[in-house]
Amino acid sequence: MIHLNQVEKRFQHPDGGWFSAVQPTSLSIRAGEIFGLIGFSGAGKSTLLRLINLLERPDAGAVLVDGQDLTALTSRQLRDARQNIGMVFQQFNLMANRTVAENIAFPLEVAGWSKHDIRVRVAECLDVVHLSDRAEHYPAQLSGGQKQRVGIARALASRPKVILADEPTSALDPRTTQSILDCLSEINQRFGVTVVIVTHEMGVIRSICHRAALLDKGEVVEIMDIANGQVDARSALAVSLLEAA
Amino acid sequence: MDAVSLNEAWVNLLSLAPEIGQAGLETLIMLSIGLFSALVLGGPLGILLYLSQPGQMFANRTLCGVLGWFVNLVRSFPFIILLVTLGPLTRVLIGSTIGPVAASVSLSFAAIPYFARLVEQSLREIPRGVIEAAEAMGASPLRIIVSVLLNEARSGLISALTILTISFLSYSSVAGVVGGGGIGDLAIRYGYYRFQTEVMVAMVLLLVVIVQVIQFAGNRLAARLDKR
Numbered sequence: 001m002i003h004l005n006q007v008e009k010r011f012q013h014p015d016g017g018w019f020s021a022v023q024p025t026s027l028s029i030r031a032g033e034i035f036g037l038i039g040f041s042g043a044g045k046s047t048l049l050r051l052i053n054l055l056e057r058p059d060a061g062a063v064l065v066d067g068q069d070l071t072a073l074t075s076r077q078l079r080d081a082r083q084n085i086g087m088v089f090q091q092f093n094l095m096a097n098r099t100v101a102e103n104i105a106f107p108l109e110v111a112g113w114s115k116h117d118i119r120v121r122v123a124e125c126l127d128v129v130h131l132s133d134r135a136e137h138y139p140a141q142l143s144g145g146q147k148q149r150v151g152i153a154r155a156l157a158s159r160p161k162v163i164l165a166d167e168p169t170s171a172l173d174p175r176t177t178q179s180i181l182d183c184l185s186e187i188n189q190r191f192g193v194t195v196v197i198v199t200h201e202m203g204v205i206r207s208i209c210h211r212a213a214l215l216d217k218g219e220v221v222e223i224m225d226i227a228n229g230q231v232d233a234r235s236a237l238a239v240s241l242l243e244a245a
Numbered sequence: 246m247d248a249v250s251l252n253e254a255w256v257n258l259l260s261l262a263p264e265i266g267q268a269g270l271e272t273l274i275m276l277s278i279g280l281f282s283a284l285v286l287g288g289p290l291g292i293l294l295y296l297s298q299p300g301q302m303f304a305n306r307t308l309c310g311v312l313g314w315f316v317n318l319v320r321s322f323p324f325i326i327l328l329v330t331l332g333p334l335t336r337v338l339i340g341s342t343i344g345p346v347a348a349s350v351s352l353s354f355a356a357i358p359y360f361a362r363l364v365e366q367s368l369r370e371i372p373r374g375v376i377e378a379a380e381a382m383g384a385s386p387l388r389i390i391v392s393v394l395l396n397e398a399r400s401g402l403i404s405a406l407t408i409l410t411i412s413f414l415s416y417s418s419v420a421g422v423v424g425g426g427g428i429g430d431l432a433i434r435y436g437y438y439r440f441q442t443e444v445m446v447a448m449v450l451l452l453v454v455i456v457q458v459i460q461f462a463g464n465r466l467a468a469r470l471d472k473r
Contacts, residue, residue, distance in 0.1 A: 110384045
């Protein structure tokens, strides 16, 4: 579903020096799996995630999503392609002056859906995240976990094949974290959406991921398989993360 | 002031009622044209000023620098100097330098960069992540401007417009003195030059009431639109 082919991203420091956030990296993520990106802060995991929908444009390499090379698209084509990739953020990034229903409707308005279709779809998505009774509330009236469920509903609205989740639980308490992870897992199973999730917690990987890449200093150290909550890890870094968890 | 002179003052004010009405109309014309130009030209300029900053959608160091420099330049002029300097331009545009419409040229010229700065400041309060989320959804720049930027900043924009209106109510009285007419002009002509203090007092009181009403309405509307 997603193929990163020798992608590379560097940022310039204010003092003029360069910092390699992502070293030349290749990664394949299969359709229908929940794939984790784990590492310490500064490991390049968020940057790698943001390369997938080109929120960060790679300095080199190709990004293929659903068979389409995003780096080769015009900005209009890229906007169309992005409608097929949902995104969930650590800080939720909901529009404060729009109600819950209006927030979920936004990607559908972007995609040019009719008012009637939007209404039906928003109701479906609210139902998936169990927030039907909060449709007319504003984000400020919701708890953190509820806000993130709105974020997930919004990411799900346009029926994307891929959802990118950037530390979706890092701003939440442990119990809320589990409910958000369950929500993502349910969406993955019910709709076959491929989910890529960035986290610094091994618990998140254990809880919902099928596979995960461990990143360090902008490089993939190891790709780990996860089965029945057991992480199959070999690298010293992965083992230390598992012991700490 | 004893009862007799108070009564005289009142009679004088009543006799000036048509002039006061006329002055109110002139102030309204100056303010409307000035604010309209500020919204139509200053608004987009402010949006561009914001979007051309580093890290924003149309980040462009040169454009950002030039726009910022222009805005600062116009805003550096004391308004009365701007008024005099723009006389020739006003004559070309309007055919005269007298009257509220002529005065509106300079008012608009000053209001545009002023409002542009206020708009830029309001937009800065929107978290970058919210704009990024819209980008990630494939929203076009126009949709991001209208549905995200303007909608998320709406209460700040109303406050900005309130500040602009009150500032330019005051500016319009300066413009009035140089031939624009209006409430401030009336206060100067009758109250100051003709020693009719009651006219001055009445006009200032009128302005006090207008400012209070504008601020109250602005605050109410801003609070109502703010769902943060």
